[in-house]
Amino acid sequence: MFTFLELHPPALVVFVLIVAFIMPTVAHFKRKLCGPVACVALLFALAGSIHFAQIASVGRVISYAAGGWEAPFGIEILINPLSGFMLLTISFVTLAILIYSVSSLESEIPPNAIGWYYTVFLLLVASMMGMAMTNDMFNMYVFIEVTGISACALVLSKNTKLATEASFKYLLLATVGSGFVLFGITLTYLVTGHLNITFIAAEFTSIIPQYPFLSWTILSFFLVGFGIKSALFPLHVWLPDAHSSAPTTSSAVLSGLVVKAYIVALIKFYFIMFGFELLNEIYFRHLILIMASAAIIGGSLFAFVQLNLKRRLAYSSVAGIGYIFLGIGLGGATGLAAGILHIFNHAVMKACLFMAAGAIYRQTGHKQVNTLQGIAYEMPITMGAFSIAALSMVGLPLFSGFITKWHLALGSIEAGMPLFVGLIVLSGLLNASYFFPVIWQAFFDIDAHKPRTFSLDKIPVSMSVSMILLALAVLYFGISPEIPLSLAMKAAGMLLQ
Amino acid sequence: MDITERIVQNYPYFVSIVLFCIGIYTILSRSNLMKKIIGINIMGNAIFLLLIAAANIRGGIAPIVPHGGELPEGVYYVNPLPAALVLTGIVVSLSVTAFALSIVVKLYEHFGTIESHEILEIRSLD
Numbered sequence: 001m002f003t004f005l006e007l008h009p010p011a012l013v014v015f016v017l018i019v020a021f022i023m024p025t026v027a028h029f030k031r032k033l034c035g036p037v038a039c040v041a042l043l044f045a046l047a048g049s050i051h052f053a054q055i056a057s058v059g060r061v062i063s064y065a066a067g068g069w070e071a072p073f074g075i076e077i078l079i080n081p082l083s084g085f086m087l088l089t090i091s092f093v094t095l096a097i098l099i100y101s102v103s104s105l106e107s108e109i110p111p112n113a114i115g116w117y118y119t120v121f122l123l124l125v126a127s128m129m130g131m132a133m134t135n136d137m138f139n140m141y142v143f144i145e146v147t148g149i150s151a152c153a154l155v156l157s158k159n160t161k162l163a164t165e166a167s168f169k170y171l172l173l174a175t176v177g178s179g180f181v182l183f184g185i186t187l188t189y190l191v192t193g194h195l196n197i198t199f200i201a202a203e204f205t206s207i208i209p210q211y212p213f214l215s216w217t218i219l220s221f222f223l224v225g226f227g228i229k230s231a232l233f234p235l236h237v238w239l240p241d242a243h244s245s246a247p248t249t250s251s252a253v254l255s256g257l258v259v260k261a262y263i264v265a266l267i268k269f270y271f272i273m274f275g276f277e278l279l280n281e282i283y284f285r286h287l288i289l290i291m292a293s294a295a296i297i298g299g300s301l302f303a304f305v306q307l308n309l310k311r312r313l314a315y316s317s318v319a320g321i322g323y324i325f326l327g328i329g330l331g332g333a334t335g336l337a338a339g340i341l342h343i344f345n346h347a348v349m350k351a352c353l354f355m356a357a358g359a360i361y362r363q364t365g366h367k368q369v370n371t372l373q374g375i376a377y378e379m380p381i382t383m384g385a386f387s388i389a390a391l392s393m394v395g396l397p398l399f400s401g402f403i404t405k406w407h408l409a410l411g412s413i414e415a416g417m418p419l420f421v422g423l424i425v426l427s428g429l430l431n432a433s434y435f436f437p438v439i440w441q442a443f444f445d446i447d448a449h450k451p452r453t454f455s456l457d458k459i460p461v462s463m464s465v466s467m468i469l470l471a472l473a474v475l476y477f478g479i480s481p482e483i484p485l486s487l488a489m490k491a492a493g494m495l496l497q
Numbered sequence: 498m499d500i501t502e503r504i505v506q507n508y509p510y511f512v513s514i515v516l517f518c519i520g521i522y523t524i525l526s527r528s529n530l531m532k533k534i535i536g537i538n539i540m541g542n543a544i545f546l547l548l549i550a551a552a553n554i555r556g557g558i559a560p561i562v563p564h565g566g567e568l569p570e571g572v573y574y575v576n577p578l579p580a581a582l583v584l585t586g587i588v589v590s591l592s593v594t595a596f597a598l599s600i601v602v603k604l605y606e607h608f609g610t611i612e613s614h615e616i617l618e619i620r621s622l623d
Binding site for chain 2: 138141142145148149152153156159160161162164165167168171172175176179182183186189190195
């Protein structure tokens with residue numbers, strides 16, 4: 001299997017796509033079987049992704065010409081450290097979410113929609129994998145659109161008033177975003193005559209001094225387009241509604257992965273095509289840093305005032321996006337690697353938090369954060385996983401969130417901007433201010449007159465299993481971060497060449 | 498070359514940029530969801546126009562190599578790749594439009610209106 005995958009890397013995407021369209025058939029015969037089949041398929045995809053990540057981590061790059069057409073004319077698929085890292089993140093986190101979905105979906109979406117839900121979910125996974133792999137701009141655009149539509153469908157699947165309204169807003173803004181991206185791609189193609197990112201990069205070295213204004217225009221189009229799609233701070237208006245009104249599994253995958261897939265596309269475009277020196281020269285880097293700082297502070301403040309738990313988590317995602325953009329703006333080897341590493345860490349933490357929120361709602365029906373007194377005695381597994389992920393969001397040592405914050409701080413010192421160390425500490429305090437009250441209430445705010453007894457969660461096994469899996473991942477990658485960190489370092493080194 | 502002549506010669510580019518702005522303005526300013534979807538389409542078509550206009554050569558021929566393999570002197574063929582890209586883009590924008598329209602139908606079932614400010618009012622009452 002692995003030799004075949006090495007020869008044909010897109011087979012991974014095609015495999016997930018085929019399984020996606022088998023799902024309605026499976027649902028037709030036995031609806032209960034859909035979840036397990038999707039899980040097994042993604043287990044294979046995870047094995048393939050781990051293999052690709054291993055290949056990338058020893059410094060081998062696989063280049064594949066789709067349809068046998070060589071690079072400048074055909075579509076090129078590249079397996080390099082960045083795509084290996086992203087494939088690993090996508091398949092690991094979506095596998096955990098799918099394990100959760102096996103028993104959680106029935107209570108959240110209409111039963112006859114379950115087969116199609118898995119279709120859309122796997123379509124999303126496949127298109128994100130495609131975005132990670134491809135080295136061709138127009139191919140990237142097509143995958144961006146597939147991701148956008150299937151992400152909207154995941155929100156819509158809940159079929160409530162709020163979800164429908166949120167998904168329309170999401171679709172509208174996502175389409176505007178991809179319009180801007182397509183304009184940028186068009187201008188790039190017109191000025192270079194290539195669609196392959198490597199060839200554009202070679203062409204741009206002579207074009208940027210010749211047409212400076214045009215290249216700045218292209219940069220701005222990409223920033224606005226991907227900024228809308230990845231919810232960079234002033235352009236984040238669609239995110240809280242969409243992420244809080246969607247079914248739990250959709251919220252987890254949207255907040256954990258979809259917004260980051262767009263950031264990876266932006267990183268590819270910016271760092272490979274234009275190079276970091278240009279961003280620094282024309283103050284684009286400073287613009288990104290300002291927006292990222294605003295995202296970190298603003299997202300945390302907005303999260304602080306939300307009483308709905310899922311909305312609070314959604315706004316906290318805005319802050320998480322800010323960290324990744326902070327890493328991009330810092331731009332040094334350490335800073336960029338920290339930003340890329342945060343893609344993985346934030347995906348794991350945020351998926352775990354959203355799934356815990358979904359489990360709390362399922363067992364107790366509570367949505368508001370001020371109704372969770374003593375809930376840890378009723379659902380210790382859920383609240384344990386929630387606390388681990390929340391402490392990691394705050395950035396305490398021994399949790400994976402600490403690793404990224406530590407490297408971001410190192411990166412800001414390396415880039416000669418020690419101000420951002422203060423920002424990171426401040427944001428840690430802000431995160432604590434909206435996560436600690438939840439944990440405090442759950443564990444320690446107990447009615448003294450009512451003796452509490454300890455009882456295990458009354459949620460299905462698969463939901464607990466996936467939350468435990470992600471919580472353990474947070475702990476494991478907090479204590480020994482070598483695997484993702486070395487890949488992220490390699491990716492940053494490749495991008496800054 | 499003087500500036501008016503340049504504008505007149507390159508008018509498709511200006512038209513496409515004006516259309517792009519009209520599309521975004523429609524999306525942002527109109528309250529009717531149908532008009533917002535029309536805005537999306539105007540915006541998308543502006544980009545397709547830019548691609549097609551830039552690829553076209555006045556008097557160019559179809560990209561088919563004649564017998565003998567050589568084009569006559571002074572005859573150019575039109576780059577076929579942008580046409581293929583636009584075709585893909587049209588398919589994408591068609592599917593986005595279809596999906597958006599189906600969401601509008603759902604919104605109408607839930608709220609009884611397709612005006613976005615009325616939907617906001619109903620939402621704030623809940």
